[in-house]
Amino acid sequence: MTPPPAHAGVVPELVVEDVTVRFAGLVALDAVSFAVAPGSTHALIGPNGAGKSTCFNVVSGVYRAASGSVRFAGAELTAARPHEVAALGVARTFQNIALSARLPVRDNLMLGRHRLTRSGFVSAGLRLPSARRESVRHGARVAQIAEFVGVADVLATPVGLLPYGTQKRVELARALCMEPRLLLLDEPVAGMNGEERREMAELIVSVRESLGISILLVEHDMGMVMRIADTVTVLDFGRRIAGGPPEEVQRDPEVIRAYLGESREGAS
Numbered sequence: 001m002t003p004p005p006a007h008a009g010v011v012p013e014l015v016v017e018d019v020t021v022r023f024a025g026l027v028a029l030d031a032v033s034f035a036v037a038p039g040s041t042h043a044l045i046g047p048n049g050a051g052k053s054t055c056f057n058v059v060s061g062v063y064r065a066a067s068g069s070v071r072f073a074g075a076e077l078t079a080a081r082p083h084e085v086a087a088l089g090v091a092r093t094f095q096n097i098a099l100s101a102r103l104p105v106r107d108n109l110m111l112g113r114h115r116l117t118r119s120g121f122v123s124a125g126l127r128l129p130s131a132r133r134e135s136v137r138h139g140a141r142v143a144q145i146a147e148f149v150g151v152a153d154v155l156a157t158p159v160g161l162l163p164y165g166t167q168k169r170v171e172l173a174r175a176l177c178m179e180p181r182l183l184l185l186d187e188p189v190a191g192m193n194g195e196e197r198r199e200m201a202e203l204i205v206s207v208r209e210s211l212g213i214s215i216l217l218v219e220h221d222m223g224m225v226m227r228i229a230d231t232v233t234v235l236d237f238g239r240r241i242a243g244g245p246p247e248e249v250q251r252d253p254e255v256i257r258a259y260l261g262e263s264r265e266g267a268s
């Protein structure tokens with residue numbers, strides 16, 4: 001297996017500072033701050049409704065913050081649109097798979113290269129040599145990433161025909177096709193069986209080790225978070241209640257209280 005080359009550019013720090021998001025009367029994020037160190041895996045955890053997805057959506061430019069700042073690569077992301085955030089090298093996967101089910105895996109991955117494609121629709125449509133050369137180059141890179149992620153043997157298969165665990169891998173591959181410096185993974189193992197979870201965890205570790213990029217991860221699978229994260233930020237009711245290395249966070253009384261509270265509610 002040939003790992004993809006490390007990102008050529010510098011991997012910047014992601015700094016989230018005092019971010020507040022409100023929906024009508026509800027404060028979904030309340031002055032939340034944390035930083036993702038370059039090349040680290042940072043997990044965002046917390047009970048249901050804690051604000052994790054909202055935080056992801058602010059970082060990726062989908063939601064607007066009422067106040068606070070998110071900085072990456074010298075840019076203020078709270079003022080940026082999703083395509084501008086992507087152009088800075090931030091790629092994301094979604095809780096529910098967001099791929100074109102009818103298209104083969106290869107086409108889905110080529111769509112991930114779109115941001116990096118120089119030749120426009122006209123030169124591509126006219127099949128100009130420059131556009132052809134570029135397309136061959138992207139195709140080679142797509143094949144390399146597919147090999148790395150373990151989906152090379154299904155490149156010609158429509159995504160909708162693949163098992164769920166494989167579709168999640170294709171989604172990760174598509175995000176990697178954007179050559180990100182920061183990868184946002186929204187519940188990458190949700191809905192997977194034990195074997196698929198283990199394989200995905202290994203893959204995430206090898207993405208970080210081979211590419212040296214930063215990963216911000218939202219995940220409910222605590223075992224996985226504790227195994228693969230360098231740093232954990234814990235949210236509860238929109239507030240950051242703890243943060244630090246996994247072994248420290250899991251002993252934190254406030255974190256234990258937040259999770260016990262959730263299981264009590266779930267049990268009642």
Ligand SMILES: Nc1ncnc2c1ncn2[C@@H]1O[C@H](COP(=O)(O)OP(=O)(O)OP(=O)(O)O)[C@@H](O)[C@H]1O
Pocket residue numbers: 023026027028046047048049050051052053054055
């Ligand atoms: N678009 C929206 N409009 C109104 N309220 C929203 C919206 N998005 C999120 N919320 C609310 O904001 C709060 C935080 O939700 P969020 O989805 O960020 O939590 P979460 O930690 O990701 O939860 P889960 O683990 O269940 O996915 C919740 O009370 C939720 O109902």
